[in-house]
Amino acid sequence: MIAKPESPDRAATLAETRHQLAELDWQNDLPQALSLLDRLRSADTPPPLEATTTSSEDIDPDLAQQISNPCLTPAELSARFIKLHDHLPARFDPVLWNSMLSAVDPAAAEAAPEAWCGAVMESLQQRHFLPLNVLRLIRDRLPCEAFFASEHWQQALQDWPQGNFFQALLMRGVPSIETALTLLRPLDVTTQQFDTLMALVQQSGQALQQGEQQQAFDALINQVPHEHKPLLFWQRTLKLMFHGCIPAGAEQGRAAFSQIAQMALHFFPQDGQLWFLRAGFDFHTQPPEVARATAIEALVQAPDYRRSLLWLGRALLASDKFEQATLVLQQLQSWEPLNLECDTWLAVCQARELEQRQQRLARSGSLEDACDLLQRLLDLNSFNRPLQIPAALAEEPDVQALQWALQAQQARVNLEQPDEALMLQALDTAKNPTVRLALWREYLHYGWTLQDLAERHKKLFECYLEFPDSFLINYHLGMQQQLKGNHNKAVDHFDKALTVEADYFDCLFRAAQCRFNLQEYDTALERLDSCRQLAATHLPTLRLMALTYVRKGEHFAAYWYYQLLIETQAMSRTTLADMRGYLLAMVNALAELSMEQRHDPERTDILESVQGTMDLFERWPRPDDFFQHREGQFCQLCTAEIHDLINRPAQALMLLGELDAAELHPDWLARYRRLKGRCNLALGLYQDVVDLLLAPTTEALESAPDAQSTLNQSELLGDALLYLGDVEQAHHWQMHALEARRRQFGKDTEAFADWAESFLGVYLDAARMAGNSELVIRAGNAYLEEVRTLGPFHLVVCCEMGKAHMALDNPERGEHYHRLCLEYAAYYPGEFEDFVEESRSLITESPKGALS
CATH class of the missing domain: 1.20.58 (Methane Monooxygenase Hydroxylase; Chain G, domain 1)
Structure with missing residues (x-):
């Protein structure tokens, strides 16, 4: 039995990554360490569907407009708040929150702020909502002293002791730490309040002197035993102290920071933010070797907090290890493209590295150093950096080729027309294999294309003959063969490329696509499993896995992957249309399960998954035109079929009742009739079956007597007429079904006899139960005639x-x-x-x- 595909266990993955990182020699195995961190990033699992938020794009625009109307009274605010809550039962959309709360009546609030705030509180508390934004609104309407003296503050402390975050926000603007501690004194100082206190310190600290901050730290640290302090306390304490103890002359602050950091890491040894602050502190206060060791330890202990790469990169830069520093900072940049600090230090690192290479060339004057500098410029896209190439080397073919490649790269980056002829001239000129491989890498990696595809293939094949083991060349040859539909050849190149770089995601995924097209489904699933280890929520991978299981006939496994697609898409706030499409595919995959699988009492997992699918579908929001589209109708039919399969014909009929037969797409009409006929028959509504099927089935006998839909409808019609006592018509339709099946089986008489034995046996049994002797005789004669054995x-x-x-x-x-x-x-x-x-x-x- 295929089990539900589980997303990677986060804790187990972290533990394994820590062990692998600790075993590495970071000095020599830096690329492997970065690869492990990258794989960990891709193993993040999506949250369960119930925990997702709803985007404002999915909300009825009329509702949004009503909520954000200006000049709300407290009663109107409460009513619309309740309407918003009922429409979004999981969580609230912050855009609508802000638009609603900013639309209050300013005149009422200013005229009688205490009364207005009290009315808002009273109206909203009836629904027991978390009143964070409402309390902030009240705080802004009242003077600071009036708010903290009012019953609203006391009620917040009494009713919401867990609301640490909003307490801190409400206390923003308190004039001093002493005042804040006085306000909190009525509370029992418990674990829950420490992060509240630290949030206050952090927000008030900008306006306070260093001495007052240190006084607050001393008071907070010494109030209760350290083991009772929550993680948030240590994080905020270290973060605020970090900026005060870095400047020179702050030895006392540095000693305090070291002591507190040691205590914090004792209680929370694998917290990434604590290690990040400790690594940053060591970078600013310790030699580069110590800072590098601390940064590595931070990544080993908390590999999911990759910002510590910043301190590792800067420590390597301080040790003049420019290439390694560039590699580390580039990796961090790929994960955090908006990290301006990383961008700044990466630029500094690259500039110093190129300056070092330029100085080396000036000292040696060798062709090797010149090519080394030019190749590095090509790799870093630094085509506009001033160069000083010795005159004796300017005419060397390899130097000329690399300079032409830099010119072509500049045209590409500046969005000019790429000079492909110049790039090809560089390839024809270069002699050194290392230089030629670098040129090919530039040519292929950035998508240079010849207009003549045959010529492009010729060039690629020339490169392949020269560098048959190159990952990039095999990868591009595989892509070219895949585009041409030569999946066998494409697979050969992809597999060869993967022997060099086994974790290159796109190559793995393309290899899986080719295996799928070659109907090598088991091998395709192996490649897709590798893809999923690298990117657990990559949507095309999940789609292809689901489709592969469908092609293999393992529909239950396909069902789980479609369910996983829905959860993943929910995380990314996709459109309703995409979500509904995955639900449709998931239900349809489940509908293909064999009867034995559906009704096996040991397959409780199937029945549970069916029920889960039904619940999921029935709570899904649907637009008004849902049933006017082909996909929506099909989704409803599939869901009704599932109800029918688990012996819930009444629920199936209810769903079918939401469809208008006159507006059904022609592709679904026969399916709709058959399903509705089955459900009516199961509920004993025999006349409804006849009314539904008699006219269309009679017409189908003339136009398509052997169609599967005609046969199915004939069987249902015969059964219904049998129970109604219409002997002649019942026998007529049953015999038509028999003859149609005979023509359908053709020369396979043995298979037809097996089917006829089952069909006529059921027919005879139904006639007997209906108490119709004449029909029993007709059914028996048909049985004895057809079943000769x-x-x-x-x-x-x-x-x-x-x-x-x-x-x-x-x-x-x-x-x-x-x-x-x-x-x-x-x-x-x-x-x-x-x-x-x-x-x-x-x-x-x-x-x-x-x-x-």
Whole structure:
């Protein structure tokens, strides 16, 4: 059984990464360490669906406009707040919050602020909402002294002791720390209040002198034992002390920082922010070697807090290890592209590295150093940096080739027309293999394209012959073959590239796509599993995994991946249309499960997942035009089918009732009729089945007598008419279904006989239960005619036909079939003994007398 695919266990992943990072020699294995950190970043798991927020884009615009109308009275504010809460039951959208709270009536608040604030509090407390923004609003309406003297502050302290964050916000503007401590004195000093106190210190500290800050630290640190202080206390204390103890001459502050940092890390040894502050402190106060060791320890202990790379990069820069520093800061930049501090130090690092290489070239004057400098400029996109190439080297082919490549790169970066001819000229000119590989890397990595694809392929193949083990060349050749549809050749190149860089995500994903197109589903799933280890929530990977399981026929596994797609998309606040599309695919995958899987009592996981899907769908918001679109109709049909499959026909009919048959897409009409007919039949609404199916099925007999939809409708119609007692019509439709199936099976007579045995057996049983002797005889004759191979069920058929003839005052025919039943019983001793005994007793009681 395929289990639900679990997202990577965060704690286990962290522990494993810490162990691997601790085992590395960071001096020599820096790229591997950065790769481990990158993989950890991709292993983040999406939150559960219930914990997601709703974007303001998904909210009814009329509702948003009503909420943000100006000049709200307290009662109107409360009513619209409640409406917002009811529309977004999970969490509140901050945009609407702010627009609503900024729309209060300023005149009322200014005329009688205490009364206005009291009215707002009273109206909102009836619903027991967290009144953070409302309390902030009240604080802004009242003078500072009036607010802290009012019942609103006392009520906040009494009713919301856990509300540390909003207490701190409310206390913003308190004139001094002494005043703040006085206001908090009525409270019992517990763990919950420490982060409140520190938030106050942090916000008030900008206006206070260093001595007052230190006084606050001493008071806070010594009030309760250290082990009772929460993490937030230590983080905020160290963060505020950090800026005060860095300047020269602050030895006392530095000693205090070291002491507090040591205590904090003793209680929280794997907190990233504490280690970040400690690493920054060591960078500013210790030699580069010590700072580098502390930064590495910070990354080992808290690998998910990657900002510590900043201090590692700066420590490497201070040690003149420019290439390593560049590598570290580039990695941090890829994770935090808006980190201006990282950008600044990366630019400094690259400038110093290039300056060092320029000085080395000036001293040696060698061709190797010149090429080394130019290649580094090419790698760093530093094409506009002034160069001093010795005149003796200016005409060297490799130097000229690299300079032409820099000119082509400048045109690309400046959004000018790329001079591809210049790039190709550089490739033709260069002689040194290392230089040529660097040129090819530039040519391929940045998407240079020849207009003539055949010529491009020729160039790529030339490069492949020269560098057959190059990752980048195999990767690009694989992409080219994939675009041409040559998936076999593409896979060969992708696999070869992955032997060099096994964790290159796009190469892994493309290899999986090719394996999928080659119908090598197991291998495709192996590649996709590797992709998911690198990026657990990559949507195309999850889509392809779900589709691969569908192609393999493992629909339950596909179901889980579609569910995971929905959760992941919920995290990214995607559009409702995309979310509904995944739900549709998930329900449809579940609908394909075999009957054995659905009804196996041990498959409780299936039934639970079905119920979960139903709950998910029924609470999903739907636009007004949901059922006017083909996809929405199909989604509703699939969901109704699931209800039918788990024996909930009434719920299925309710969903089908939301669809208008006149507006259904033609592709879904037959499916709709069949499903509605099945549900009506299961609920005993036989006349509704006839009213629904008689006219369209009669018409279908003329236009498409052998269509699957016609056959399905004929069977349902025959069953309904049978229970209504219409013998002629019931037999007519059942026999049409039989003949249509015969034509459908064609020459496969054995398969048709197996189907006919089951179909006619059900038909006979239904006729018997309906108490219609004539129909029993017709069904029995059809069974004996079609099922020529003698089997145990012939005993039942003969017995029932005998009873039917006797009921119609035809005792001779009845005795004939009862005798056949007894004859056949000799071949199947012990089978259907009740029917055999019944035939024996009826023969004895017949006018002909006992069996001779």
